[in-house]
Amino acid sequence: MPETRELTLGEAVREALAEEMRRDSTVFICGEDIAEAGTVFKVLSGLVDEFGPERVLDTPISEPGFTGMAVGAAMTGMRPVVDIMFGDFSTLVMDQMVNQAAKVHYMSGGKWKVPMVMRATLGASRRSAAQHSQSLHAWFCHIPGLKVVLPSTPYDAKGLMKTAIRDENPVVFFEDKMMYKLKGPVPPEDYTIPLGLADVKRKGDDVTIVATSSMVQVALGAATMLDAQGISAEVIDPRTLWPLDEETILESVKKTARAIVVDEGYFRYGATAEIASVIAEKCFFDLDWPVKRIGAMHVPIPFSPPLEDATVPTEQMVFDAARNMFE
């Protein structure tokens, strides 16, 4: 048995970054309050002690500026990792990510490359209100040229982050801020997880639940509740929303004939819409029930605790949706 330890998701991300910085001197991290402060979530604590302020670079509060600089640095021989404190602030960097990072390779006919990672948080339920609680990952999935990663376990976070840093393209990496303390086994050795490979988090025969990021825990909770009712749920985590592992999802749906898609992004025009339509298009005749989508309620995330809680998909909602398919 190889040695294994329990790490939190935050520790797994930090370990991936540290190992990649040790391995490749062109990797550097930039963002606000990331050096001595180690970010507001303390994910990067201690990195500056090992790598110094030139590689763990505290920036001014200039998201478009430092993201744009990362694009230029990536084109010219570096591998920048940009830290966007809250995913909500990714709205400021849309030009740099969408019109610059995502386009450079294509517009130059394949001549320039942009090997960079943009890290950002997502997820509600910290009582942070509407400008610090959004899950905007679907926006980036819409853009050809970007890859979008959403890990749901410490193991996945470490392996996917390493792959993201080594990728030759701009990769957007979303970490759910409620999951930084989530613990799980992480082997100490170097390993990577390919982008575009889903993981079956739980085997089952009766219904497929495709879930992303923190919704994987929600789906697993719902699966346990369904077990008690004699319904066996399979939980699939795509791990990267783009590239999307359609094969693993479709294979499962063909087996179970029922599908639910759960994501914390907004319901309307969101990640659930895309995955549900892939299922509907490619295995409609295998389905015994219409695909069900569950996403964040379509409102700005409210501050008041009971209101905020109501916006996020719950185990009960997933359980009810599945139960309904067997009425």
Place this chain on the structure above:
Amino acid sequence: MTTAVDPSKTQAQAEAEQWLRMYRQMLMIRSFEESANDLYTRALMPGLAHLYIGEEAIAVGVCQSLNPNDYITSTHRGHGHCLAKGAELDRMFAELLGKKAGYCKGKGGSMHIADPETGNLGANAIVGGSAGIATGAALSAKRLKTNQVAVCFFGDGAMGQGLLYEVMNMAALWKLPVIYVCENNLYNEYTHNSETLAGDMVTRAAGFGIPGEAIDGQDVRKVYATAKEIVNRVRGGAGPAFLVCNTYRFHGHHVGDVKRDYYRSKEEETMWKTQRDPVKMLADWLISEKLADRAALDKMHAEVEAEVKKAVKFAIDAPYPGVDEVHDDIYA
């Protein structure tokens, strides 16, 4: 671009050759742009054509002060910068026409020409959008100790974009080898910059502690001398610099902008074209200094026109990319 000094040549000879080289480059850009205009009006060039005619001295003066591996970023009005940095006429035209032989296999077009071989990080159709890229390239150059500098060309319209000030702040804090070159041609599309720019341009950069100056952008000798001095300073580790080159675009914002009297007068245009033409200004000086005679300059002009004509033919005859190539180059 710097060339090796031949010790057998006198300094005066070397200088004369240098000005003649720059004159040739300005002619090349002028002729390129006239041909682009012609291709566009004959409906052979798709998209938009933003001509650089009238502003040639800036690209040439600045790029002549750079090494081949120094970086530039350019704008929607970028043909001049690309050529001055060393791009070939034929692949430039091919890109304008969307042909496979173009610099970006026809996927970039007039506003997105890029070329790693000449340090060209790309022309950019987002006004001010490349300021981050140029500054990031300067960050790389400093971290990787490559001794390169990065030049960010932009128009006066980009002075309204916040990105520029974000990156100027960081470039100054971290002493990055980047030169911000503003080509002040007075107009943002169809609006005079007296309606869009508050205060003084140079002091905006001075607010970050970035040294700046405004010069006559029609005088290539002035642009070159100033740029050379700035490039030396910036390469030596002094941190970023800002240069405003005052200039004028002789044509419209783009080729289709022909009825211009609602935003600028015929008299103004005529004045610049007759008295402030950078090509003519250098020719007059070369002749008055007896560095060349009219016949020699005319001969050079004819040679350049023949080269341009050949390149246009190459581009017109070149095939389009196959439609199956539409999916190539999205990911590296």
